Amino acid sequence: MAAPRWLEMTWRExxxxxxxxxxxxxxxTLPSGLSxxxxxxxxxxxxxxxxxxxxxxxxxxxxxxxxxxxxxxxxEGPNGPGVYFYNLDAADRLGVAVARRLFALxxxxxEMSVRRDGDAVRFTSRRAHRDAPHARFDATYRPDGxxxxxxxxxxxxxxxxxxxxxxxxxxxxxxxxAHEPWTLREARVDLRANTLFEANGFERPDGEPTAHxxxxxxxxxxxxxxx
Numbered sequence: 001m002a003a004p005r006w007l008e009m010t011w012r013e014x015x016x017x018x019x020x021x022x023x024x025x026x027x028x029t030l031p032s033g034l035s036x037x038x039x040x041x042x043x044x045x046x047x048x049x050x051x052x053x054x055x056x057x058x059x060x061x062x063x064x065x066x067x068x069x070x071x072x073x074x075x076e077g078p079n080g081p082g083v084y085f086y087n088l089d090a091a092d093r094l095g096v097a098v099a100r101r102l103f104a105l106x107x108x109x110x111e112m113s114v115r116r117d118g119d120a121v122r123f124t125s126r127r128a129h130r131d132a133p134h135a136r137f138d139a140t141y142r143p144d145g146x147x148x149x150x151x152x153x154x155x156x157x158x159x160x161x162x163x164x165x166x167x168x169x170x171x172x173x174x175x176x177x178a179h180e181p182w183t184l185r186e187a188r189v190d191l192r193a194n195t196l197f198e199a200n201g202f203e204r205p206d207g208e209p210t211a212h213x214x215x216x217x218x219x220x221x222x223x224x225x226x227x
Contacts, residue, residue: 005058005105007221011179013067013114013121014050014214017189018159019205021045026073029201030084031168033227037081039158046072046159047196049123049137050214051114052090053152061085066092067112069125069137074158075166077090078227082164086200089125089135096103107166107226108132119143121213128198138193143185143213156184156212167224175224179217187211 023043056063091112108129120142127135150157
């Protein structure tokens with residue numbers, strides 16, 4: 001199948017933070033048509049922060065850039081395995097409005113800042129969407145190890161090598177993306193605030209997350225489709 005090419009963009013300053021979750025707890029939050037995907041019997045909840053840079057429809061000379069922050073899990077669905085999004089907070093008023101109006105996707109407008117100091121990145125987010133649950137995030141992260149590409153079948157590959165996503169609005173939607181395999185490094189994270197779990201009805205997970213930072217990567221995306 002040809003790679004999806006409706007949108008082109010670069011993702012940079014990426015942070016993946018993952019916590020082990022009870023599959024039964026996650027299953028209760030999923031819409032009809034999706035089931036929990038696990039690795040070695042564990043489900044995962046992931047907080048992913050990054051900057052979407054130079055987002056443009058194919059052939060457009062002008063692109064947009066803004067930070068995004070999401071809470072996600074991993075699922076099996078009608079079109080195959082993928083990511084399920086609980087929220088997508090973004091610092092782009094127009095993009096949030098279009099996504100919510102056309103697809104009823106869980107986008108929320110947020111005030112965000114992303115600042116780099118050497119190899120460290122500070123990412124802050126405060127949700128500013130009217131009549132939405134409060135959500136804050138404030139973290140500084142930096143690489144802590146050698147670069148690697150996740151081995152197929154590894155936990156790292158399960159967590160990051162996903163090329164399909166699902167969201168539930170007025171019905172279930174699916175989207176496809178394409179990119180080269182991620183280049184990751186283990187990360188040190190100073191996580192000062194993170195209320196995304198509470199905002200989505202989860203108890204805060206115990207323990208420290210598995211954390212990775214990612215090299216910038218070029219991404220293409222197809223149109224979101226109803227299932």
